[in-house]
Amino acid sequence: MAQLTDDCFAFAGGLLPIEEVERILRERVRPVAEVETVPLGAAYGRVIAHDVTAPIDLPPFDNSAVDGYAVRAADLAEAADTRLAIAGRASAGHPAAGALAPGAATRIFTGAPMPEGADTVFMQEDVKPDGGLVMVPPGLAAGANRRLAGEDVRAGAVLLPAGRRLSAADVALAAAVGLTQLPVRRRIRVAVLSTGDEIVEPGAARPSAALFDANRFLLAGLLTGLGAQPTDLGIVRDDQDRLKQAIAAAAQRHDIVLTSGGVSTGEADHVRTAVDAIGRLVFWRVAVKPGRPVAMGVIPGAAGGSAAFLGLPGNPVAVFVTFARIVRPLWARLAGAELAPLVPLPVRATFAYRKRKGRREYVRVALRRGADGVIEAVKHAQDGAGVITSLTETHGLIELMDATTVVAPGDSVGFLPYAALVG
Ligand code: AMP
Numbered sequence: 001m002a003q004l005t006d007d008c009f010a011f012a013g014g015l016l017p018i019e020e021v022e023r024i025l026r027e028r029v030r031p032v033a034e035v036e037t038v039p040l041g042a043a044y045g046r047v048i049a050h051d052v053t054a055p056i057d058l059p060p061f062d063n064s065a066v067d068g069y070a071v072r073a074a075d076l077a078e079a080a081d082t083r084l085a086i087a088g089r090a091s092a093g094h095p096a097a098g099a100l101a102p103g104a105a106t107r108i109f110t111g112a113p114m115p116e117g118a119d120t121v122f123m124q125e126d127v128k129p130d131g132g133l134v135m136v137p138p139g140l141a142a143g144a145n146r147r148l149a150g151e152d153v154r155a156g157a158v159l160l161p162a163g164r165r166l167s168a169a170d171v172a173l174a175a176a177v178g179l180t181q182l183p184v185r186r187r188i189r190v191a192v193l194s195t196g197d198e199i200v201e202p203g204a205a206r207p208s209a210a211l212f213d214a215n216r217f218l219l220a221g222l223l224t225g226l227g228a229q230p231t232d233l234g235i236v237r238d239d240q241d242r243l244k245q246a247i248a249a250a251a252q253r254h255d256i257v258l259t260s261g262g263v264s265t266g267e268a269d270h271v272r273t274a275v276d277a278i279g280r281l282v283f284w285r286v287a288v289k290p291g292r293p294v295a296m297g298v299i300p301g302a303a304g305g306s307a308a309f310l311g312l313p314g315n316p317v318a319v320f321v322t323f324a325r326i327v328r329p330l331w332a333r334l335a336g337a338e339l340a341p342l343v344p345l346p347v348r349a350t351f352a353y354r355k356r357k358g359r360r361e362y363v364r365v366a367l368r369r370g371a372d373g374v375i376e377a378v379k380h381a382q383d384g385a386g387v388i389t390s391l392t393e394t395h396g397l398i399e400l401m402d403a404t405t406v407v408a409p410g411d412s413v414g415f416l417p418y419a420a421l422v423g
């Protein structure tokens with residue numbers, strides 16, 4: 001069960017800037033304590049619980065980076081070819097029998113250990129073998145084409161820092177130093193439910209005024225992508241008692257309870273009052289578009305713990321944006337994961353846009369290369385927050401900062417690719 005401090009947590013109305021949301025999460029949410037050890041094969045996507053150090057140097061021994069001839073640099077003439085006797089052979093997995101004698105060269109292949117005494121390797125394309133001899137040209141720097149033991153990682157150095165979410169390359173690194181298992185935090189359990197009298201399960205009979213549920217599928221996919229463990233709790237009607245029941249029950253078994261819809265101020269929007277009744281509301285309006293009505297709360301959980309509640313808006317694009325900017329950082333805090341900072345890449349706007357000061361806005365765009373070679377952002381033709389194809393037909397979001405009020409064609413704007421936002 002997650003531990004959330006809920007003292008001095010409540011926020012007194014108004015639109016909460018996105019930085020404030022981030023600050024609240026940073027200060028108030030602690031990582032889950034449970035750590036488990038997983039074999040390398042199951043480690044991809046998990047979060048390292050404490051620093052893991054390298055038990056050996058990588059590479060473990062000096063070796064050749066090319067196929068060719070290993071030599072002593074001290075034997076080489078500065079301005080003329082040098083003739084060396086070929087003595088010995090080293091290939092991957094098969095070291096040379098002995099040390100390299102002065103005036104000699106060892107035939108060597110990529111990955112073979114450097115013979116003792118040798119410090120430099122000529123590529124075979126660059127030399128002229130001549131019977132039992134080889135002619136090597138001048139000008140090759142001492143140490144060329146040699147990989148030093150420990151040049152990748154030194155024994156004892158931090159290999160994987162606490163908070164690292166394991167990429168394929170991270171797992172490969174752990175394997176390369178001979179580790180077989182890694183300490184990771186347990187997965188974050190997230191209950192996902194949709195709300196709305198108009199929402200029905202895909203495949204069910206659809207009354208004429210009903211919509212098939214898209215949000216649960218969107219959220220399940222996004223959560224799985226983070227390495228969280230989603231539980232599908234279905235659809236709940238716009239009914240305060242049922243919402244209270246469903247959210248309170250979900251809080252017993254999950255770290256996060258995630259809903260979509262019903263969080264605005266319409267007559268059928270009961271999520272906020274339900275959360276207020278069974279737990280504590282932290283905030284319910286964030287200065288972000290799309291996404292403004294998004295509620296955070298703390299709900300009592302099992303064993304004296306608590307679950308974090310996030311009530312996202314109903315429109316799928318708003319769900320996506322609030323997932324990226326609020327759910328994902330909350331998950332990261334609970335999971336003990338260090339997220340890479342979001343760094344918007346400068347691209348050229350092809351569109352004009354006006355926005356209100358004091359809120360963060362996200363514009364769905366596709367990228368293309370302009371006639372002059374500069375990367376341009378093309379705004380999707382439909383900007384409704386319910387238009388799901390505006391997500392599937394674009395590459396990412398332009399982030400317009402709180403102070404911005406206008407964008408003109410030709411302006412440089414910041415692009416965040418979808419992979420960076422939700423990966
Ligand atoms: P609400 O926040 O409940 O007012 O919902 C805003 C809009 O999102 C409405 O048009 C809803 O029909 C739509 N919506 C709510 N939940 C879902 C869902 N699970 N899948 C697709 N659309 C939804």
Ligand code: MG
Pocket residue numbers: 195196197238261262268314
């Ligand atoms: Mg609704």
